[in-house]
Amino acid sequence: MGDGEVDDLLIGDDKRDDLQMGDGDSDDSMIGDSDSDDLMIGDGDRDDLQIRGGDDIQMDLTVQTHGGQNKQRVKIIFSPGKTRSYLPICEPDMKPYIGQRFPTLHDGIEFYRRYGAICGFDVRLGTQRKDRYGRITLKYVYCHKEGEKHSVAKKPPTDAETSKSARRLASKRSGCKAFILLINSGSTYFVKKFEEHHSHALCSERYKHFLKANRHMNPGHQRFLMNCARVNMGPLKSYRLYKEFVGGYSNVGCTSVEFKNFSRDLKAYGKGCDAQMLLTNLFEKRELSKAFYFDYDTDNNDHLTRLFWSDPIARRNYAAFGDVVSFDATYTTNRYNMIFAPFIGMDNHRRIVTFGAGLLSKEDTNSYSWLLEKFKHCMARSPHMIITDQDQGMKNAIERVLPETRHRYCMWHIEKKIGERVPFQLRSNKSFKKKIDAVIWSDLIEPDVFVKEWDKVLDEFNLKDHAWLGQIFDAREKWIPAYFRDYPLSGLFRTTSLSESVNSFFGRYLNKASNLVEFFMQYDGALEAQRHAQDVLNSETASSIPKMKTPLPFEKHAMEIYTKKIFLETQSEIAASCYTCRILSISNDGPCCAYKINDGINAEVFDVVYNSNEGTYICSCKKFVRLGLLCCHIFVLFKDTKINAIPEKYILDRWTKNAIQKISFVDGIDVTDKDDPMAEKEMALSRLYSEFYHCVGLFDSDTGEINSFQLALKEYRESRSTIDKSLPTQSTKRRLFENFHRSEVPSVASILPPVPVYTKGSGKRIKSAAEIAMEISKKPLRLGKKCNKRTNHDSRNCDKFSGEATSSAS
Structure with missing residues (x-):
């Protein structure tokens, strides 16, 4: 242990009758018991000592570790009968003495516990005596190695128990007689007896942080672990992260076991009442803001079965970007296997934005109908289009609740199934994939062209009689882009990455083992991250000035109105109108002027018609209809007709910089941002953490400044400890849990947790042959x-x- 600055005597595990002491040139001698830690003890004399009989021999020795920085004194007493005892030496004010008084029994026990932590031993609570009023009048506190291990006769194991391996725990008891006796004397407790001699070697400085007295979860640990839990970080990762903050495992103040135990207690808090606690939180949110909307449903036994919620920011986002909604109910993200069904849209930066979410215990038409009814009532209008998977119950619910909304199947799910359903030899056929993708993904062809091209591909690869391909062809009007060319904003979610993006996003924050309260906090954390990313993009849009590619005035106008992301897309179209597009012909018919244009990218020719009376531009590529953004073909006419600014009719608010700022009310309710009084305390703590780390960063390598700051913090902590010592540990822990969950555990839960169910998407799924082949290839x-x-x-x-x-x- 450590490197001493003096000559060393090693007291270790060798059980010998004699003790020999020498200087630094002599061999080290080892004396100790089998479970003691090694001590390095300095001594400068060379006189050899052998114990053969007579009086006890006492040695007052100094332990030096870590280059002499830490010192510990211990007095070892050797008796003639091969016995020895260890007498720890510490500062007088840290050592108990007979007659010492304490205001409470807790203070006396804690004083002895701190004494043991300094000297190198743990303590255990022992015998106590109470008076007729239940007050403790006598209390023993022992060294943790007091007593002997008693062997208990065990029953022969049953057949069921023989397969279980028994835990083999070593005993730490060695018959130590060290103790302290506290006696009540009215309003105080005093030390009646104090035995300070130990029969075992004391813990060395290097391993003192493993003592129970030095291992506990203080409020700093607890708050850190709870903050990590909010972002779905487990106890072991939290422990390793905390180690990096404090500079090493020995400085953490506890082990990973304490972190895991606290995390276990945190998860167990409110068990069986989490549904009621969640609803209590939601009711409080609605009291704070009328714009917060939620509703729920229960079964006949008062178990929660359905829940929908949307906060003011989500409702405001829907008012701005709710043209097209993606509704995916394939996530199971809580311990009850309730289906998590978020309503997703696309914001003015082409990033996903959440409008609300639901939890369902069943995947049937009635459950989906209930959820869509609440969504429609919350948002005060139906979306123009809703995108889902091919679930029949969902299809029936949309027809029932949203009859005016165009229903479209998610192409990501269908394309993924194509690769699984076609014959095995075609799954890796690049030619087949290229040709089938060109047909199903093209939004520049009309429906009749799609049918011809589809038949051509199926004929080429002998798939005409493929039953499943026949089924999805019959449902082509629900998913093929060619059938949505004339529908507004139908091209928003045409990419395959949307479902993967949403799944990946929520997967980073949500945990399938979470209870409902934890799930809701993790969901809030996900939304906070999503909205922070949106704020970053808004800031970049407001502060940056992109470089112009052309001298055209409508390019500068586009930069002024659109977000950065949308402007860069529009700028590419404007540049293409100048450098790659060619006008093939122009024909006039009264107020209408028809252009034939080739954009240099596609082989086909696009027809653009300009009506001078109405000021309208219509292109056969229909990009403005599909996306709400102008194409390079129309920009050719802008340039040719000397247009200086994009006409108002061709500017969709959803793509502009001020898309959100224009929305203040939804269904007559103010949905602008409001301060949350419940978050005031969390914000104050966040500012405190930020200030602390800022101060730490200022110190650099000035040891004096660091020590002064540490001393000031220690003095404040000790002053707070004296104020809060009246609060029992369990009370403080319960108060932390209540703050974390923002709710107390109800004495009686009127709403019970959901009954765990097996949903369509739960359990281990059957993997396709293609997926198995891909996994094998990666091994x-x-x-x-x-x-x-x-x-x-x-x-x-x-x-x-x-x-x-x-x-x-x-």
């Missing part, structure tokens, strides 16, 4: 002993082995 190859080749098989399923087995059998 490292192994050397087969039979075939001596680098393959994915082993000796048991090697072709050579099976051939040898067959021949031997014959």
